[in-house]
Amino acid sequence: MPTNATLKLDNVEYSLPIMVGTEGEKAVDIRNLRNDSGYVTYDEGYGNTGSCQSAVTFIDGEAGILRYRGYPIEQLAEHSSFIETAYLIVNGELPLPAQRKRFSQLLTENSPIHSGMEHLFEGFPSDAHPMAILSAMLNSLGSYYPHLATNDHQRDLETYEATSAVIISKVRTIAAYSYRASRGLPYIHPRRDLPYCENFLHMMFSTPYEPYIALPEVAQALNLFLLLHADHEQNCSTSTVRMVASSGANLFASAAAGVCALWGPLHGGANMAVIEMLKSIHAEGDDGTKFIEQAKLGKADKRLMGFGHRVYKHYDPRAKIIKESFYSALASLGIKDDPLLNIAMRLEEAALRDEYFLARKLYPNVDFYSGLIMRAIGIPENMFTVMFAIGRMPGWIANWKEVAANRKGRIYRPRQIYTGHNLRDYVPPHKRTA
Numbered sequence: 042m043p044t045n046a047t048l049k050l051d052n053v054e055y056s057l058p059i060m061v062g063t064e065g066e067k068a069v070d071i072r073n074l075r076n077d078s079g080y081v082t083y084d085e086g087y088g089n090t091g092s093c094q095s096a097v098t099f100i101d102g103e104a105g106i107l108r109y110r111g112y113p114i115e116q117l118a119e120h121s122s123f124i125e126t127a128y129l130i131v132n133g134e135l136p137l138p139a140q141r142k143r144f145s146q147l148l149t150e151n152s153p154i155h156s157g158m159e160h161l162f163e164g165f166p167s168d169a170h171p172m173a174i175l176s177a178m179l180n181s182l183g184s185y186y187p188h189l190a191t192n193d194h195q196r197d198l199e200t201y202e203a204t205s206a207v208i209i210s211k212v213r214t215i216a217a218y219s220y221r222a223s224r225g226l227p228y229i230h231p232r233r234d235l236p237y238c239e240n241f242l243h244m245m246f247s248t249p250y251e252p253y254i255a256l257p258e259v260a261q262a263l264n265l266f267l268l269l270h271a272d273h274e275q276n277c278s279t280s281t282v283r284m285v286a287s288s289g290a291n292l293f294a295s296a297a298a299g300v301c302a303l304w305g306p307l308h309g310g311a312n313m314a315v316i317e318m319l320k321s322i323h324a325e326g327d328d329g330t331k332f333i334e335q336a337k338l339g340k341a342d343k344r345l346m347g348f349g350h351r352v353y354k355h356y357d358p359r360a361k362i363i364k365e366s367f368y369s370a371l372a373s374l375g376i377k378d379d380p381l382l383n384i385a386m387r388l389e390e391a392a393l394r395d396e397y398f399l400a401r402k403l404y405p406n407v408d409f410y411s412g413l414i415m416r417a418i419g420i421p422e423n424m425f426t427v428m429f430a431i432g433r434m435p436g437w438i439a440n441w442k443e444v445a446a447n448r449k450g451r452i453y454r455p456r457q458i459y460t461g462h463n464l465r466d467y468v469p470p471h472k473r474t475a
């Protein structure tokens with residue numbers, strides 16, 4: 042394999058080093074290109090740009106491969122749990138029994154939130170979106186732990202174990218509280234005896250006079266949902282976390298920025314958009330046939346939500362796994378004939394046979410099923426993206442650490458191709474014309 046590429050610009054040849062990742066991914070290193078030639082590269086949307094080196098997650102979108110720290114997602118989904126996988130992602134290795142125990146203890150100790158923080162929820166209007174509450178609360182959380190949020194990366198790295206446990210544990214409590222605040226319901230405190238997912242469902246759905254006992258299949262479906270979302274390489278929110286971290290910002294602030302990036306419908310909001318799409322198809326009395334035809338016209342507002350992926354040009358491996366768990370959760374909940382589910386199945390069947398979708402390699406992504414799972418568990422639609430954020434937290438944390446630990450790292454500062462006005466003189470107000 043060549044070690045250098047040659048680029049000819051204005052009749053001058055530049056030698057650019059070639060980098061190769063551990064899975065054979067090749068890249069042309071253009072870090073000195075502007076200095077040497079005056080040129081920058083242009084790649085709006087960064088679809089062709091390696092923005093960092095990372096050892097967390099490997100994806101091969103063409104082959105439908107997803108691995109966390111080298112382990113295939115299929116094996117983790119079958120044998121691991123969200124918390125064990127979170128440990129793996131955050132710390133780089135599967136935990137030894139003593140490490141796993143300590144991590145669980147830290148999560149349990151950190152599950153309650155400061156009573157002062159409870160009052161912050163009251164300041165939000167009753168219809169505030171839980172994602173707005175979550176990002177505000179995560180950022181505020183740092184102010185309750187100033188020694189963990191110093192904005193000095195070396196110091197923040199020394200407390201990384203504690204900070205990651207605080208965030209992974211409390212994000213679940215904050216999420217449940219934001220739901221209860223939005224419904225005007227009293228807060229239900231976490232229990233020390235419940236595992237992560239069961240504890241979350243307890244804080245969401247118990248009442249002061251009746252505990253909510255999660256069915257094992259329901260807790261398992263949630264566990265799997267979180268595990269499947271735990272990291273996904275350099276997507277919009279993770280790159281946002283890295284961008285914010287590159288300025289020296291602490292983990293709380295960086296993770297809060299990740300929540301904001303996740304909120305949009307093309308990223309974390311897609312699972313909610315799937316349910317909205319299914320509802321509107323149902324309300325129009327369509328069985329999905331008309332909608333598919335509209336989706337093929339290529340209009341951005343009529344896309345088949347939950348289909349297509351920037352990276353996967355093959356069946357999303359997470360979609361396969363979640364689909365199976367979905368059916369077992371439905372069976373345990375006694376849900377047999379749900380009109381939205383029927384439409385979803387018809388849409389999937391039709392799209393997988395249709396030349397438009399096949400030619401463009403548009404297959405169901407994880408969001409196609411995850412919204413349906415959340416709905417079956419009883420999670421309200423405006424909480425779907427919050428659930429995604431809880432799941433993605435380990436990935437954001439691990440990516441923050443890579444940035445913080447990189448002594449040679451520089452602040453993220455892309456270039457642009459300026460397309461505005463050329464130099465012009467200031468016009469005083471009385472001389473301006475429309």
Ligand SMILES: CC(C)(COP(=O)(O)OP(=O)(O)OC[C@H]1O[C@@H](n2cnc3c(N)ncnc32)[C@H](O)[C@@H]1OP(=O)(O)O)[C@@H](O)C(=O)NCCC(=O)NCCS
Pocket residue numbers: 306307308311336337339340343344345346347348349350351352401403406407408
């Ligand atoms: C995920 C997504 C943003 C990826 O976008 P992308 O890689 O930039 O793909 P493009 O927007 O370049 O689309 C490529 C082609 O497929 C079409 N297309 C992409 N997704 C489509 C969808 N969900 N429904 C119908 N057509 C779609 C585009 O119109 C385009 O067609 P053209 O070549 O005739 O112009 C896009 O597939 C999408 O909007 N999907 C629905 C939202 C979703 O499920 N997001 C969750 C991602 S996990």
